[in-house]
Amino acid sequence: MTGDGDERTRIFFFDLGNDGIFLFRGFQKSPPVCGTTSTGRFRFRKFAACLPVAAVLTGCSGDLSTLDPAGPASASIAHLWWIMLWGSALLFALVIGLFFTSTMTRRFSGIPASRWIVWGGLVLPIPVLTGLLIAAFIQGETLFGARAETPAKVIHVEASMWNWNMRYGQTESDPESRNVLHIPAGETVEIAVSSLDVIHSFWVPRLAGKIDAIPGHETRIRLKADRPGTFGGICAEYCGVGHSAMTFTVIAHEPADYERILQTLSDAQENT
Structure with missing residues (x-):
């Protein structure tokens, strides 16, 4: 016994x-x-x-690792991940502690099962889960820029089977690129995402979270790279047989280089 x-x-x-x-x-x-x-x-x-x-x-770590952040939004996500991990570990330790206490200690054998359920299933988990929920809401507000002003630069990204078309302006005459997104390093850029056919999902793990690309609807997310560099992006929503190859690259440039890249894209577009 x-x-x-x-x-x-x-x-x-x-x-x-x-x-x-x-x-x-x-x-x-x-x-x-x-x-x-x-x-x-x-x-x-x-x-x-x-x-x-x-x-x-x-x-x-790697090019698609959310735990290797290269911008403030991805750093918030990584921070939230660690909060969730330690919160879950705390909950696990509490439950395992109750398990061994109830099975190895004789003096707890007379406690009714209902009391174990209330304390082990409600009283202990609720404070931990409440703290995790509050942290998630705060990070979500920061990630999608609910409290920030609209950035000066807005880039329109249109997804289609199985490519990404980037337009650096509001009109069709503005510079465009395909499967390569150019952004200025150190600046917040708003990405307006839409889809030409089915639902896709725009995701640059090291710079920000995911957001769906929906036909007939525009969703927005903000990117900021702390430093110049190249970052991988993928479609995070299954969209057909070419889904696995629907990748793109984000290149963060120095501000002066960024303007030169846009001019190069514009010149190439005029010559075609």
């Missing part, structure tokens, strides 16, 4: 694989190594050995 010193909890924790629980099947019936005679201790060490590998993998 629980609390009687018969090691019931230890056996339950390490031998869940005997009941077909897939999470623990990798630790089931493992032969001892290096003279180890305690199978349970070996299983625990095997599990603990995986933790550093998992920690290293979390440090992976």
